[in-house]
Amino acid sequence: MQIVIIGSGNVAYHMAKAFTGKGISIAQIFGRNEKELSKISEELKVPYSTGQLKDADLYIICVSDNSVEEVSRSIIKKDVLVAHTSGSLPKEALAGEYRKASFYPLQTFSKSKELEYEKIPFFIETENGEDKKILFELASSISKNVMESNHEKRKYIHLTAVFACNFVNHLFSRAKEISDSQEIPFDYFLPLIEETVQKIHEIEPKMAQTGPAVRNDVRVLQLHEHLLKDESLEIYKTMNHSIQEMYEL
Ligand SMILES: NC(=O)c1ccc[n+]([C@@H]2O[C@H](COP(=O)([O-])OP(=O)(O)OC[C@H]3O[C@@H](n4cnc5c(N)ncnc54)[C@H](OP(=O)(O)O)[C@@H]3O)[C@@H](O)[C@H]2O)c1
Known part of the structure; x- marks a missing residue:
């Protein structure tokens, strides 16, 4: 599965670090902040871009809540799964014709602070059972505590x-x-x-x-x-x- 992470902030960095740490390859880390992207790219050996969003099966949008909708519009492919990492936005905040999901890690992330990813509770919401399986498997590769949760909860x-x-x-x-x-x-x-x-x-x-x-x-x-x-x-x-x-x- 090709995974692209969008954003270069605290959560984007830790998601990329957690996945690559478990041998899960990240096809691209994409965003607008070249300085931060290049730092992450150099440390984690993940390709980055500020221009051309790579084709993938899964996009994890890790940008500020206010920008999730705007950024989600840059994904125009339909047959893909797109998840955001916000605690408060519904998955419907994603504005596209693709399959939508929420992939919320309940932890405080700062780039300069290492974390034990295994302990982080992940809350997942998807549109269907297949996508649920995909995201549960992915989250379970880094955490021992993966759960389903709807937006209300x-x-x-x-x-x-x-x-x-x-x-x-x-x-x-x-x-x-x-x-x-x-x-x-x-x-x-x-x-x-x-x-x-x-x-x-x-x-x-x-x-x-x-x-x-x-x-x-x-x-x-x-x-x-x-x-x-x-x-x-x-x-x-x-x-x-x-x-x-x-x-x-
Ligand atoms: N930090 C936490 O502890 C935590 C925990 C769980 C969930 N979350 C959620 O995870 C998401 C990311 O949070 P974060 O803490 O990683 O935020 P952050 O460190 O402030 O980083 C925000 C990222 O969003 C990018 N961004 C903002 N507006 C953009 C736009 N219009 N177009 C493109 N990129 C844009 C920023 O780029 P620039 O650098 O160019 O501004 C930056 O890369 C949020 O939904 C947040 O609620 C955060």
């Missing part, structure tokens, strides 16, 4: 991921701003962060909550509010409000 999977990953990471960024402002090395907090994540493998997140808000320690909450301003103060108040509402304090 996937929207909520993605939403949960925004809370569990993107928001949490943003709080790390805000936390680092605070520690940087006092010249406290952020490294001090890494064991705490690691334990916070480890703990929820064994205890429900709701049961694992600690800190001044769940203890309703008003004196500490007020002290912290005096140390903060602007956006971080707003986040602090919103988070405490949310914690206290959950525990009915």
Whole structure:
């Protein structure tokens, strides 16, 4: 099967790396960003192009959600399978007469961070059983955790991921701003962060909550509010409000 990956961002890079790492050849990596494409091409020994989209059996579109539809129009062949990797778009966001699919990897991808692909849950949606088999086989070659999911469910999977990953990471960024402002090395907090994540493998997140808000320690909450301003103060108040509402304090 000839596979073309479209895009040169985080997901395109990791998809190409995961497949080539398992000996699955990628016929082409296609996109508009020559600099990034050539870097990926050189590292993974995969041909690239910014001009001529190669004929293939499967196209995996890994571009920003806003551009999926536009980019999908560049595939004019009908007897091909086209999948996107977005968590929130329906497969119908693909604008062509080909067979459409969703191929969503539930992980946070950054080019500079290596990943254990085996552990990544993949959610697949296709138009028919044959395409389901193709994409299940492909995903199963890199991951031990491949599932089917319709768009309705996937929207909520993605939403949960925004809370569990993107928001949490943003709080790390805000936390680092605070520690940087006092010249406290952020490294001090890494064991705490690691334990916070480890703990929820064994205890429900709701049961694992600690800190001044769940203890309703008003004196500490007020002290912290005096140390903060602007956006971080707003986040602090919103988070405490949310914690206290959950525990009915
Ligand atoms: N990153 C994640 O953790 C993650 C996880 C699961 C799913 N996804 C999904 O995977 C897809 C790709 O995400 P990503 O994180 O890889 O994004 P990204 O790193 O920001 O890369 C986006 C890619 O899309 C290209 N692009 C944007 N608009 C384009 C257009 N009009 N024409 C051609 N190429 C265009 C960009 O090219 P330029 O460099 O030229 O802008 C770039 O190669 C998205 O649907 C996203 O929701 C992401």
